[in-house]
Amino acid sequence: MASFISDHHYSDPEILVRKNNRSVTTLTLNRPRKLNALSVSMLSRLSELFLRYEHDPHVKLVILKANGKAFSPGGDVASVAHHLYNGNLRAAFKSFATAYTLMYLVATKTTPQVSFLNGMTMGTGAGVSIHGSFRVATEKTVFAMPEAAIGGFPDVGSSYFLSRLPGFFGEYLGLTGARLDGPEMLALGLATHFFPSSKLASVEEALVRTLGALPNTSSSDDHAFISAILDAYSEQPALKVNSAYHRMDVIDKCFSQSTVEEILSSLEKEFATLTNISDHHEWLSSSIQSMKNASPLSLKIALRLIREGRRLQGVGECIVREYRIICHVLRGEISKDFMEGCRAILLDKDKNPKWKPSRLELVTDQMVGHYFSRLHDDEELKLPQRSKLSATAISKL
Numbered sequence: 001m002a003s004f005i006s007d008h009h010y011s012d013p014e015i016l017v018r019k020n021n022r023s024v025t026t027l028t029l030n031r032p033r034k035l036n037a038l039s040v041s042m043l044s045r046l047s048e049l050f051l052r053y054e055h056d057p058h059v060k061l062v063i064l065k066a067n068g069k070a071f072s073p074g075g076d077v078a079s080v081a082h083h084l085y086n087g088n089l090r091a092a093f094k095s096f097a098t099a100y101t102l103m104y105l106v107a108t109k110t111t112p113q114v115s116f117l118n119g120m121t122m123g124t125g126a127g128v129s130i131h132g133s134f135r136v137a138t139e140k141t142v143f144a145m146p147e148a149a150i151g152g153f154p155d156v157g158s159s160y161f162l163s164r165l166p167g168f169f170g171e172y173l174g175l176t177g178a179r180l181d182g183p184e185m186l187a188l189g190l191a192t193h194f195f196p197s198s199k200l201a202s203v204e205e206a207l208v209r210t211l212g213a214l215p216n217t218s219s220s221d222d223h224a225f226i227s228a229i230l231d232a233y234s235e236q237p238a239l240k241v242n243s244a245y246h247r248m249d250v251i252d253k254c255f256s257q258s259t260v261e262e263i264l265s266s267l268e269k270e271f272a273t274l275t276n277i278s279d280h281h282e283w284l285s286s287s288i289q290s291m292k293n294a295s296p297l298s299l300k301i302a303l304r305l306i307r308e309g310r311r312l313q314g315v316g317e318c319i320v321r322e323y324r325i326i327c328h329v330l331r332g333e334i335s336k337d338f339m340e341g342c343r344a345i346l347l348d349k350d351k352n353p354k355w356k357p358s359r360l361e362l363v364t365d366q367m368v369g370h371y372f373s374r375l376h377d378d379e380e381l382k383l384p385q386r387s388k389l390s391a392t393a394i395s396k397l
Contacts, residue, residue, distance in 0.1 A: 014029070014039065014041065014042045015029065015030060015045045022059070023059065023061065023212045024061045025059060025062050026062075026065065026204065027062060029042065030067050032066075032069075032070075033068075035070035036068060036071065036072040037073055038074070038099070038125065040094070040095050040098050040099075043075075043124075043128075044098055046102055046128065049062075050105050050109055051109075053111050060111070060112070061211055061226060063113075063207065064114070064116070064132070065115070065118070066116075066118070068119070069140075070119040070125075071115075071129070072125025073125060074125050077123075077152075078347065080096075081343070081347060089331065096327075096330075097381055099127070100155075100156065100381060101384065103156045104319050104383050106131040107160075107316075108315070108316075110393070112132075114226065115135050117129055117141045117143070117182075117191065119141065121141060121143050122145065123145065124156050126156070127156030127157050131161070133392065134227070136192070136195065136230065137182030137185045137191035137194045139181075140182070140197050142179050142180070143181075144173070144177055145162065145177065146177030147177070148175065149345065150341030151329075151355070152338055153305060153325065153326075158174070159318045159321070159322060160309055160319075162174050163307070163309035166248065167248055169188060169244075170306050170310075171307075172244070174302045174306050175263065175294070175299055175302055175303065177294070178287065183238065193230045193233075194235055194236070195235050199233055203233050210225060247283065250284075253270075254266040260299045260360055261360050261361065264291055264360070267287055268288060295341060295353070295355045297334075297337055297355070297357060297363050299360070300363050301325060304372070305321070305322070308321070316396075323380075323381035324373070334370055336356070337353070340355065340356075341353050
C-alpha cells in the first residue's frame with residue numbers, strides 16, 4: 001500500500017511525495033493553477049529530496065511527474081521580476097543559484113530518475129527533467145527554450161544539452177524558441193522514450209511493482225531493469241510531415257553561420273527563393289520573425305553560449321558559466337532587456353518590449369564578452385562536491 005511521507009518541518013504541498021515502497025518514490029509537481037511553474041521553495045525541496053534518496057541505498061528509482069495539464073513551463077520568472085523591480089537583487093540571484101544547483105544534482109546524481117513530460121515542458125521544467133536518466137514524452141508534450149523572447153537566454157544547463165543535439169539544431173531551438181512535440185523530442189534524443197499519456201499510470205505501476213520485488217542490486221542493474229520496462233511500453237511515433245526535423249539540411253545550412261546576423265540573412269535568402277506558399281514557407285517565416293522579435297543581445301549571448309558549450313564544457317562548467325551570465329543580466333549593467341521582457345510579456349502583457357540595444361548591429365562583441373566575464377570569487381556559483389558518480393554522470397563531466 002502506497003503511503004505519503006510526512007515531514008514535520010516542511011508542509012508545503014507544492015511537491016507531493018509518495019513512497020510507493022522502499023525502492024520507488026514518486027515526486028509530483030503540484031502547482032496546477034500556475035501550470036507547475038517552479039518556485040524557489042519547490043526547487044529547494046527537490047534538491048533536498050534528491051540528496052536524501054541518493055544516500056538511501058534502498059531507493060532504486062525516483063519518478064518525477066506533475067498534476068494538471070502541464071509538466072512545467074519553467075521557473076517562476078514573474079517572482080524574479082518582482083524582486084528586481086523591488087530592488088532585491090540578492091533574492092533574484094538566490095533564485096537562479098537554487099535552480100542551477102538543482103540542475104547539477106539532477107545531472108550527476110546516482111539514483112535513476114524517470115520524468116513523465118506530459119504537457120508543457122520548458123525552461124527550468126526542461127532542465128529538471130532532461131538532465132535526468134530517462135525522459136518520457138507523450139502526445140501532449142510541448143518542449144521549448146524560449147528565453148530570448150523575454151530578454152533572457154537558454155539556461156539551466158541547456159548550453160550542455162542543446163549543444164549536443166544533431167547538427168545545429170541546438171542553435172535553431174535556442175535562437176528561435178521553436179516548440180517541439182513528443183515525437184520530435186524522441187527523434188532528437190531529448191526524450192528517451194515515447195508512449196501515449198493513457199499508458200502513464202500502467203508504466204508507473206510496472207516500475208513500482210518490478211523494482212519493489214527486486215533483491216539488492218547494483219545501480220547499473222537497476223538502470224537496466226528500468227530501461228527494459230520503459231522499452232516494453234515505448235512506441236516509435238511518426239513525425240509530422242511539417243516537422244522541423246525534416247528540415248535538418250536547411251537548419252544546418254543557416255544556423256551553422258558564424259554570427260546571428262549571418263544566420264538571419266541566410267534564413268531570409270532561403271525564404272526569398274521560395275516560389276509558392278507552403279509549410280516550408282510558414283516555417284521559415286516563423287523562424288525569421290521569432291528571431292526579429294527577440295532581444296538582439298539575448299540572441300548573441302545564446303549563440304556564443306551554445307557554441308562554447310559544444311566545444312569546451314561538461315555540464316558543471318556550462319551551469320557555472322550560465323550563472324555568471326544571469327548575474328550580469330540581472331544587474332542590468334549594459335542592458336535591462338530582461339526586466340523589459342518580463343514587463344512586456346509577463347507583467348503588463350502588452351507583448352511589445354523595447355529592446356536596448358534595439359538592433360543586432362548595435363550589439364558588439366565587447367558587450368557580449370562582458371556577460372561571460374567572471375564574477376568576484378565570493379559571487380561565483382559553488383556547485384556541490386560529488387562522489388561515487390554513475391558512468392552516465394561521469395560522461396557529463
